[in-house]
Amino acid sequence: MKILFTAVAVALVAATAFAAQSIPPNLRETALATFKPLPFTPAVTNNPITPEKIALGKALFFDPRLSSSGVFSCNSCHNLATGGDDNRETSIGHGWQKGQRNAPTVFNSVFNKSQFWDGRAEDLKAQAKGPIQAGVEMANTPHRVVETFKSMPQYVEWFHSAFPEEADPITLENVANALADYEGTLVTPAPFDAFLNGDDTAIGPEEKQGLALFIEKGCSSCHSGVNLGGEGYYPFGLVEKPTADVLPENDKGRFAVTNVPEDSYVFRVPSLRNVAITAPYFHSGKVWDLREAVAIMGTTQLGQELTQIEIDRIVAYLHSLTGKRPEITYPILPTETPTTPRPRS
Ligand code: HEM
Ligand code: HEM
Incomplete structure (x- = not known):
């Protein structure tokens, strides 16, 4: 009986608290000052989009022969059937090596102002050349990549129709161009976009209260714009340093890019x-629970201990950012020929 009473009392307190936070009448206008809904067609800078390039980029994204072992494709670590990531703390790459960082999702990455946790690549095209050559990821060389795709007549045809103005289109540069164009299609409109675009019923009252809190508390001072992040750089631990397991000492973030001491432990704000x-x-x-991640942001970035109810509402709002992922048909890839370089271990 006592247990029942306590449960009812807790529920009542929660319900009262839920009702107590009113939803600001001009919430959409306030939100639109900070966020933007997804545009209909994403822009990949300096890289005109064509259907042929997108189709080639899709094949390349799923092709494990982009890696020297023939085992890893982009999709191995950015699985489009899950969240565009690999659901691991840090990725496994060439020779079962463990990388240093968590793989971010490729969905909506076209809207990030720079790529990687430390922003070291200026756009998707510059980014794509990284993993292909990184020793712990695909461990390949530009020469071998070119040799591989030149050895398969179907790829030769695809590269020519994607880059019709070029006499010798099979280059690492064009692999990156096509991959970037394909990634530009990986956008996921979410209920929050529908809300920003004027549909009041797209998100419920708890999500709206969470959005109001997200703005009031100051989360949106860093997580803003079309991607709710992907733009600025801030120290992880602006107000209070996270624990050493969450912020390992050996990864100094942006410092490795700029060599400026103030950039130690500075990271690009993720989308x-x-x-x-x-x-x-x-x-x-290192953190598997979104509620815990939000609580950590409260203490480390804002110097605030968020209440359980605040965390619940913010998390409810964050769920409204889960978008509709594109339907993807697995591509049928060209077959190797006797001249295709053999996989390396
Ligand atoms: C980062 C795409 C292959 C693991 C990224 C980002 C993109 C991307 C767009 C940046 C996202 C962001 O900053 O928000 C690709 C493409 C690949 C590929 C197109 C194929 C050419 C791989 C593979 C692995 C991997 C095979 C795992 C072995 C990672 C990791 C990061 C990352 C760990 C973060 C690294 C850092 O910030 O230093 N990838 N990726 N990627 N990717 Fe990939
Ligand atoms: C990371 C939410 C406030 C800067 C994250 C992540 C979440 C989050 C969920 C992890 C994303 C991922 O791993 O994919 C929030 C919420 C906030 C808040 C709910 C308010 C309570 C802020 C503020 C700043 C900021 C005010 C800037 C001063 C960052 C940075 C990271 C991050 C730099 C990356 C940390 C790293 O892994 O190195 N945020 N955030 N956030 N946020 Fe926030």
């Missing part, structure tokens, strides 16, 4: 689109 389906969290991938 929060689809964050509910891309655990684990942070560049270290």
Whole structure:
């Protein structure tokens, strides 16, 4: 009986608290000052989009022969059937090596102002050349990549129709161009976009209260714009340093890019689109629970102990950023020929 009473009392307190936070009448206008809904067609800078390039980029994204072992494709670590990531703390790559950082989702990455946790690549095209050559990821060389795709007549045809103005289109540069164009199609409109676009019923009262809190508490001072992040750089631990397991000492973030001491432990603010389906969290991938990640942000970035109810509402709002993922048909890839370089271990 006592247990029942306590449960009812807790429920009542929660219900009262739920009702107590009113939803600001001009919530959409306030939100539109900070966020933007997804545009209909994403822009990949300096890289005109064509259907042929997108189709080639899709094949390349799924092709494990882009890696020297023939085992890893982009999709191995950015699985489009899950959240565009690999659901691991840090990725496994060439020779079963463990990388240092958590793999971010590729969904909506076209809207990030720079790529990688430390922003070291200026756009998707510059980014794509990284993993292909990274020793712990695909461990390939530009020469071998070119040799591989030149050895398969179907790829030769696809590269020519994607880059009709070029006499010798099979280059690492064009692999990156096509991959970037394909990634530009990986956008996921979410209920929050429908809300920003004028549909009041797209998100419920708890999500709206969470959105109001997200703005009032100051989360949106860093997680803003079309991707709710992906733009600025901030120290992880602006107010209070996270624990050493969440912020390992050996990864100094942006310092490795700029060599400026103030950039130690500075990271690019990640996008929060689809964050509910891309655990684990942070560049270290050490936090598996979104509620815990939000609480950590409260203490480390805002110097605030968020209440359980506040965390619940913010998390409810973050769920409204889970978008509709594109239907993807697995591509049928060209077959190797006797001249295709053999996989390396
Ligand atoms: C980062 C795409 C292959 C693991 C990224 C990002 C993109 C991307 C767009 C940046 C996202 C952001 O900053 O929000 C690709 C493409 C690939 C590929 C197109 C194929 C050419 C791989 C593979 C692995 C991997 C095979 C795992 C072995 C990672 C990791 C990061 C990352 C760990 C974060 C690294 C850091 O910030 O330092 N990838 N990726 N990727 N990817 Fe990939
Ligand atoms: C990371 C939410 C406030 C900067 C994250 C992540 C979440 C989140 C869920 C993990 C994303 C992922 O791993 O994919 C929030 C919420 C906030 C808040 C709910 C308010 C309570 C802020 C503020 C700043 C900021 C005010 C800037 C001062 C960052 C940075 C990271 C991050 C730099 C990456 C940390 C790393 O892994 O190195 N945020 N955030 N956040 N946020 Fe926030």
